[in-house]
Amino acid sequence: MAVRGGLLKLAVTGAPVRGGDFPRRLLLSLRLHRHRPRQARDHRARAGRPDPVHDRRLRLQVGKGPAAISGALAAGGRAYEITARAGPLPPGAAGLGAPAKAGGGGLAAAGGAGLLLAAGFAFLGGVVLNLMPCVFPILSMKAVALASHRQDGARPRAQALAFLAGVLATFLALAAALIAAKAAGGSVGWGFQLQSPAVVAVLSLLMLLIGLNLSGVFEAGLSLQRAGAAGGGEGGLVGSALTGALAVVVAAPCTAPFMASAIAYALTQPSELSALAVFAALGLGFAGPFVLLCFIPALLRLIPRPGPWMDVLKKVLAFPMYGAAAWLLWVLTLQAGSAALAALLAAAVALALAAWLYGAAQRSQLGGARPLALYGLSAAAAVLAIGATAAGLSAPAPAAAEPSAGSAVLASEPYSEARVAELTAAGRPVLVDFTAAWCITCQVNERVALSSAAVAKAFAQANAVYLRADWTRRDPQIARALAAHGRAGVPLYLVYGKGGGEPQVLPQILTEGTVISAIQKAAG
DSSP: OEEETTEEEEEEOSOOSBSSOOOSOEEEEEEEEEOOTTSOOOOOBOOOOOOOTTOOEEEEEESSOOSEEEEEEEETTEEEEEEEESSOOOTTOOSSBSOOSSTHHHHHTTGGGHHHHHHHHHHHHHHHHTTSTTTHHHHHHHHHHHHTTTTOSHHHHHHHHHHHHHHHHHHHHHHHHHHHHHHTTOOOOTTGGGGSHHHHHHHHHHHHHHHHHHTTSSOOTTOTTTGGGGOSSHHHHHHHHHHHHHHHHHTTTOOOTTHHHHHHHHHTOSOHHHHHHHHHHHHHHHHHHHHHHHHOHHHHTTSOOSSHHHHHHHHHHHHHHHHHHHHHHHHHHHHHOHHHHHHHHHHHHHHHHHHHHHHHHHHHHHTTOOOHHHHHHHHHHHHHHHHHHHHHHHSOOOSSOOOOOOOSSSOOEEOOHHHHHHHHHTTOOEEEEEEOTTOHHHHHHHHHHSSSHHHHHHHHHHTOEEEEEEOSSOOHHHHHHHHHTTOSSSOEEEEEOTTOSSOEEOOSSOOHHHHHHHHHHHHO
């Protein structure tokens, strides 16, 4: 056992004294509560109500981390004889509760080949991520910028390498943040940054600003999405790297096939280098198609020659950015309430004014004037936007996030482990939908596969229940449930049979037929 980040990590390596089959190495985390100086120090675990099967947190009151713990530990209906001493945790013990049973667990079971397999899955997932709606507009704008340099072989290649560097640096930074949060006892996963209202608000305003730039309201030669067109010099390379970073940030709402198991494997490895290697492979797959486009002249020649079409396409691509800004506003409403929404709308108006004043100043400067007043007014409007955003985020958040819309036809209930156990004990099949408002893949699946009358009829005939585990805001219970099934993010779909037991894991991309077939099978 060891104390890390305010948690006492207790690795249980033996079999339970009674009850079911359990993994060889189970990592339990016990929260440390410091005594006041005048109180006696006591290392004994206080008896209390048993925690759910995936929430194996016991509370100890300690003055310092105990040198040893012995006794009986009951968790999830199983009992263990514990004799633990301070020291390094054994390899393979990770997470809160049982190690992954699927996905990442399968990769872990591959032994030494697990890392190579996870890196391969991550690379494939990165390639597929390019086709997701989150990043397609960003990459399209970058391709349009390269069209003006299609005859210059050296410049696109240099910008492609800078783009690759930006992608890799951002993926590795996300990996480091995830690893640090896990080490501190946090429950995080892919897309965790979008669980923060502040991040969602900033991204919404950034999407608005990019859209205004594309619409011609103002010009920014080194803007995040057009910097690659500024030339092959230092400015163009820095802009290309920033474009890669932006593409990674906006890719967070999407989870491509192959990604889930690879990321889950990375976040359960005792070696930080293994986790970083998997995320690096994800970045290589994500940037790979664009780099190939720039390094293979035959592919680069497929981009049409520069012409008026570029300006038209640029303005068309502004509208996906406006749509992304509006969608993030909706996510913010679910996370932080209507007060934050009103403040961000005010910030958006102020930011649009700042962009228009900046563009007017640019045009005036091209005519030979020195529009210092316009630049000053633009800066003042930008400061007003920042103030409005900060005011909205400082408003008291609602006690719980409002649930996202879900299926328009299929009635749902909030997820809890107790509810799953209750329904399966009553002989009813259960579909658990791990979702989030900021997860585009989740929203598409809900509209395509979970909102039809045929699916609702299949649920009614099977007497099945639809439970939604909404991860729009941080929820440790949902994070632990995801980790228990080898996932580090949403979506995840589990179908429990009417007799209970291990659930069936559905594909990340759902179809109506997949859901109906799984429910009929669960009904037996």
